[in-house]
Amino acid sequence: MESATEPLRDVLRQVEVRRPEINVYSNVDAKRYMHEGHVRRQLAKQLVSPVKWEQTLHEVFERTQGQSFPHTYEVGPGKQLGATLQKCNMKAYKSYTHVDVTTHDD
Known part of the structure; x- marks a missing residue:
């Protein structure tokens, strides 16, 4: 999946990405997406990073x-x-x- 990271970054630069209106959590670090740049960076990382499922659940239900x-x-x-x-x-x-x-x- 590493080879798909840069093409995904290119596509994410071309599409409109807005700050989430509700809490949306990144699988990369289990933190809420804070702004457009954060969404773009984390989505590209998500291709090659392990999913932090349990940590995400802890964040969501804290x-x-x-x-x-x-x-x-x-x-x-x-x-x-x-x-x-x-x-x-x-x-x-x-x-x-x-x-x-x-x-x-x-």
Whole structure:
């Protein structure tokens, strides 16, 4: 994937990238995207960096004492998010719902 990094950077320079209006987290370092340049840099790094999945979940679900957790939905055929939450953040898992998606053949 290293060879795809520079072409992706070129494309990201040509497209409009805006500051996220909601919290969006980078898989590279588990931190929120702060501005357009940060989004561009991190997306290119994401091609060649390991995913910081557990660290990202900790960032997303970090709460002060007494603050409630947002309801989390996992939509799709798998339940990996739920399994991960159950292992690393039981309070967040309690507000988790899996929504199964079925496909229909035409």
